[in-house]
Amino acid sequence: MSEPTVFERIAAGEIPATKVFESDRVLGIRDIAPKAPVHLLLFPKAADYANVTELAAGDPALLAELVAAAQQLADEHTGGQYRLVFNTGAEAGQTVFHVHAHVLGGGLTEASL
Numbered sequence: 358m359s360e361p362t363v364f365e366r367i368a369a370g371e372i373p374a375t376k377v378f379e380s381d382r383v384l385g386i387r388d389i390a391p392k393a394p395v396h397l398l399l400f401p402k403a404a405d406y407a408n409v410t411e412l413a414a415g416d417p418a419l420l421a422e423l424v425a426a427a428q429q430l431a432d433e434h435t436g437g438q439y440r441l442v443f444n445t446g447a448e449a450g451q452t453v454f455h456v457h458a459h460v461l462g463g464g465l466t467e468a469s470l
């Protein structure tokens with residue numbers, strides 16, 4: 358078996374994180390190294406999908422749940438407007454191969470991911 362991803366370990370309570378959203382299948386946390394005034398992460402608790410393309414093909418309802426959660430977090434943290442980023446592939450900046458959405462807001466610059 359492969360090593361658990363950092364997000365699986367956070368979902369299991371093995372690594373501390375500041376939770377901002379939780380449902381049966383999805384967790385939302387604050388990014389440990391924020392690149393915008395509001396920088397939150399949303400991901401499925403299970404590491405079944407490495408990236409958004411796999412998630413969209415394998416479980417579109419779960420992808421829709423992530424997007425709905427992103428809107429909820431934006432409503433709560435950034436006045437409802439936000440940038441949703443799924444880095445896909447190492448050359449595009451993906452470092453954790455457990456699909457996750459970056460929810461960015463609160464005064465974005467072009468350099469915010």
Ligand code: 5GP
Binds near residue numbers: 388443450452
């Ligand atoms: P990626 O580069 O794969 O698109 O995004 C991974 C994100 O996870 C990065 O923005 C990074 O700061 C964040 N991250 C990595 N490890 C941890 C951690 O242990 N806790 C939290 N809260 N965020 C993390």
